Amino acid sequence: xxxxxxRYVYFFISLLVIIxxxxxxxxxxxxTKDGPLMLGVDFRGGSLLEVTFEGSRPATEEIANxxxxxxxxxxxxxxxxxxxxxxDSFSIRSKTMTDETKGQIxxxxxxxxxxTVTVLNFTSVSASVGAEVTQAAGWAILAAxxxxxxxxxxxxxxxxxxxxxxxxAIIAMLHDVLVVIGVEAILGYFLGWEADALFLTALLTVIGxxxxxxxxxxxxxxxxxxxxxxxxxxxxxxxSIVQTLDRSITTxxxxxxxxxxxxxxxxxxxxxxVIILLVGIFSGTYxxxxxxxxxxxVWENREWTGWFKRKEEAMN
Amino acid sequence: MRNRNTxxxxxxxxxxxxxxxxxxKNITIYNPFNDTPIVDRNVDIKLGLDLRGGLQALLEADVxxxxxxxxxxxxxxxxxxxxxxxxxxxxxxVMQTAGDRRIVAExxxxxxxxxxxxxxxxxxxxxFVDMGTSPLAAGTTxxxxxxxxxxxxxxxxxxxxxxxxxxATPEAAPTETVYHTVMTGAGLQTASVTRSATGAYQIxxxxxxxxxxxxxxxxxxxxxxxxxxxxxxxxxxxxxxEGPITSGQGVISGNFTQEEAQTLAVQLRSGALPIxxxxxxxxxxxxTLGEESIRKSVLxxxxxxxxxxxxxxxxxxxxxxxADLALICYALLSLMVFKMIPVTLTLPGIAGFxxxxxxxxxxxxxxxxxxxxxxxxxxxxxxxxxxxxxxxWPSIRDSNTSxxxxxxxxxxxxxxxxxxxxxxxxxxxxxxxxxxxxxxIIVTRTFLHTVLDRIQSTEHxxxxxx
Numbered sequence: 001x002x003x004x005x006x007r008y009v010y011f012f013i014s015l016l017v018i019i020x021x022x023x024x025x026x027x028x029x030x031x032t033k034d035g036p037l038m039l040g041v042d043f044r045g046g047s048l049l050e051v052t053f054e055g056s057r058p059a060t061e062e063i064a065n066x067x068x069x070x071x072x073x074x075x076x077x078x079x080x081x082x083x084x085x086x087x088d089s090f091s092i093r094s095k096t097m098t099d100e101t102k103g104q105i106x107x108x109x110x111x112x113x114x115x116t117v118t119v120l121n122f123t124s125v126s127a128s129v130g131a132e133v134t135q136a137a138g139w140a141i142l143a144a145x146x147x148x149x150x151x152x153x154x155x156x157x158x159x160x161x162x163x164x165x166x167x168x169a170i171i172a173m174l175h176d177v178l179v180v181i182g183v184e185a186i187l188g189y190f191l192g193w194e195a196d197a198l199f200l201t202a203l204l205t206v207i208g209x210x211x212x213x214x215x216x217x218x219x220x221x222x223x224x225x226x227x228x229x230x231x232x233x234x235x236x237x238x239x240s241i242v243q244t245l246d247r248s249i250t251t252x253x254x255x256x257x258x259x260x261x262x263x264x265x266x267x268x269x270x271x272x273x274v275i276i277l278l279v280g281i282f283s284g285t286y287x288x289x290x291x292x293x294x295x296x297x298v299w300e301n302r303e304w305t306g307w308f309k310r311k312e313e314a315m316n
Numbered sequence: 317m318r319n320r321n322t323x324x325x326x327x328x329x330x331x332x333x334x335x336x337x338x339x340x341k342n343i344t345i346y347n348p349f350n351d352t353p354i355v356d357r358n359v360d361i362k363l364g365l366d367l368r369g370g371l372q373a374l375l376e377a378d379v380x381x382x383x384x385x386x387x388x389x390x391x392x393x394x395x396x397x398x399x400x401x402x403x404x405x406x407x408x409x410v411m412q413t414a415g416d417r418r419i420v421a422e423x424x425x426x427x428x429x430x431x432x433x434x435x436x437x438x439x440x441x442x443x444f445v446d447m448g449t450s451p452l453a454a455g456t457t458x459x460x461x462x463x464x465x466x467x468x469x470x471x472x473x474x475x476x477x478x479x480x481x482x483x484a485t486p487e488a489a490p491t492e493t494v495y496h497t498v499m500t501g502a503g504l505q506t507a508s509v510t511r512s513a514t515g516a517y518q519i520x521x522x523x524x525x526x527x528x529x530x531x532x533x534x535x536x537x538x539x540x541x542x543x544x545x546x547x548x549x550x551x552x553x554x555x556x557x558e559g560p561i562t563s564g565q566g567v568i569s570g571n572f573t574q575e576e577a578q579t580l581a582v583q584l585r586s587g588a589l590p591i592x593x594x595x596x597x598x599x600x601x602x603x604t605l606g607e608e609s610i611r612k613s614v615l616x617x618x619x620x621x622x623x624x625x626x627x628x629x630x631x632x633x634x635x636x637x638x639a640d641l642a643l644i645c646y647a648l649l650s651l652m653v654f655k656m657i658p659v660t661l662t663l664p665g666i667a668g669f670x671x672x673x674x675x676x677x678x679x680x681x682x683x684x685x686x687x688x689x690x691x692x693x694x695x696x697x698x699x700x701x702x703x704x705x706x707x708x709w710p711s712i713r714d715s716n717t718s719x720x721x722x723x724x725x726x727x728x729x730x731x732x733x734x735x736x737x738x739x740x741x742x743x744x745x746x747x748x749x750x751x752x753x754x755x756x757i758i759v760t761r762t763f764l765h766t767v768l769d770r771i772q773s774t775e776h777x778x779x780x781x782x
Contacts, residue, residue, distance in 0.1 A: 099429050099600075100430050100433070119600060119602050120602045121602060126597065128596070129374070129376075140726070147725065148718050148721055148722070151718060151721060155717075201726070205671065205722070205745070211715070212675070215714045215718060247682055251674070253627065254628070254674050257674075258670045259670075259674075261619040262667065262670060264616070265615050265616040267609050267613060269366070273664070277667075
């Protein structure tokens with residue numbers, strides 16, 4: 001099996017996912033002016049109230065009117081975004097309001113619609129905290145990338161060009177970050193999925209897993225580079241990928257099994273989170289086999305000097 | 317593995333111990349000589365707010381961003397909030413400082429988050445209030461002219477049980493009179509517990525310079541009238557002004573126990589250094605959603621684990637079955653560790669645990685794939701096993717280290733922002749990685765060698781997936 005030979009095909013496949021993702025990030029930005037993703041209250045600030053009505057639930061206009069009545073200059077909660085959840089619940093997003101206001105609104109709902117209203121969950125984040133968390137999330141990702149890069153550099157210090165391994169792992173990681181954010185952007189555009197603190201957790205896990213997976217492949221390259229000094233670099237890398245392929249697929253499958261169980265049976269509150277994890281972990285395995293290791297070869301051959309044309313004579 | 321038997325014994329003890337912890341809710345060990353409990357610990361699983369329902373509030377010092385807040389001030393504020401929250405009668409409250417200007421408060425199972433939040437939001441406000449000639453009993457909630465304009469709902473301040481005089485509750489109805497606030501706690505320099513001539517506990521305070529002048533002026537013109545000391549709009553005591561106080565020193569007496577006096581002194585000191593608190597984030601999860609989530613994620617976890625166990629057995633035959641045993645050990649040990657520390661389980665925490673099951677299996681997959689390779693290249697089984705372990709180790713070590721690095725960064729992030737979801741995830745994933753290294757490497761290897769002692773591997777190559 002020769003994976004290295006078709007490396008540009010695999011790079012192209014990655015772009016097929018990443019480019020639409022970037023396009024939708026732009027579309028989201030144009031739509032919300034907030035950023036490339038539909039941001040949830042954790043990052044954007046605001047209030048999210050999820051309520052269940054016993055019996056029949058009122059029309060969305062009635063809820064909107066109720067919010068309008070409670071809107072003040074300090075808490076301008078008029079024009080909430082109301083979405084249906086199942087057949088008896090609503091999820092209502094508005095500007096930030098206090099717990100007291102929420103209590104009054106729920107009491108008024110019970111009175112006006114003559115039914116029992118149960119608060120499933122209520123989240124209220126002030127805009128300043130939201131902005132701060134968003135910024136910190138960016139730093140957290142950069143810090144993770146820097147720490148991992150240095151660790152790989154150190155772990156591969158005995159191999160020639162150790163920094164290449166770290167850099168290739170980070171490129172593969174960025175690939176996975178872009179895939180995850182891109183998929184989230186597309187889903188956000190069509191289904192209104194919002195990025196919340198759980199999305200960030202998923203993203204950071206994907207970073208961890210992506211590097212985990214890449215290191216397993218690189219470890220084989222590290223080992224083989226000591227064993228087969230006479231063999232051409234490309235063949236040696238390819239051999240390393242093939243040797244670890246069984247393990248990559250098996251591990252991928254076991255993680256997929258557990259995550260699929262969570263998607264199917266784990267309930268609504270974490271489904272979004274788990275689907276993003278699934279996408280990211282699949283991407284993580286893909287990128288370690290089809291991007292990270294081939295990047296080493298591209299670098300070794302300095303293929304950018306000839307418009308990334310691979311040396312034909314090297315492969316046959 | 318020369319010391320295999322030692323490991324077998326250690327693993328055996330660990331399994332029995334973890335089963336004991338996993339199946340109990342409370343651990344009590346009695347001293348055999350005098351029947352007194354030497355260990356008495358609750359090891360029930362701690363559920364996060366998202367699983368059991370409740371309120372989490374992130375409180376922030378409401379001062380300009382450039383104003384520095386000392387750790388002590390923040391801790392004082394936390395202690396006061398804790399006292400206040402305890403007075404609400406909510407059990408298992410957790411209050412932690414997060415970063416240098418925030419406090420995370422968690423109230424499991426509360427059904428009235430509005431009330432809890434509004435109680436927390438009051439600043440520990442000490443006022444010296446002009447009572448005129450007719451004092452009110454301690455414990456009475458009053459209205460004052462201080463801060464009325466900023467407080468939108470002054471009439472709704474609910475009377476809570478007085479710390480000094482619980483019997484005063486019947487009189488605790490809010491009165492309609494608005495009393496004049498002479499001075500607030502901002503004028504206090506220090507407050508400490510002292511004892512009066514008769515030995516009663518009292519609080520001595522010293523005023524700041526400008527407050528001394530104000531106080532001197534007031535006490536001179538209002539001699540023989542009552543001056544109430546009011547904390548959070550509740551009267552602590554209402555002594556009579558015996559004569560002008562010009563020294564800037566005074567005492568607050570009441571029927572205090574030493575503890576009460578101590579608490580009050582702390583409160584007053586903090587009242588003298590008030591950090592106004594605002595709620596910047598609040599999350600309420602209803603109990604129904606929590607129950608549903610936990611039922612579903614446990615089911616999902618069991619199904620996921622089951623599928624992985626079957627898959628490993630089919631894929632790797634005998635080693636696979638041994639890895640499955642190690643995986644079950646892993647699940648038992650993890651649950652024990654979660655209960656012992658204790659780790660508060662949140663939904664992302666459970667997700668992190670389930671993910672770590674996948675990673676636990678990965679270490680075994682790495683080893684077994686290596687084992688197959690070594691067997692194919694013609695080594696005998698024992699050599700192959702030893703080589704598989706030693707050669708798979710660098711990749712297991714490096715890949716898990718990178719996961720741990722990510723966990724650490726997530727933990728710091730979650731801790732600083734009071735994002736307990738992110739924190740919970742990183743803790744369970746990191747613990748999972750640690751425990752899985754033990755089970756996948758030591759437990760699997762010990763079991764495998766033990767089984768090999770009893771079979772002739774050359775007769776059963778298929779048992780090893782060859």
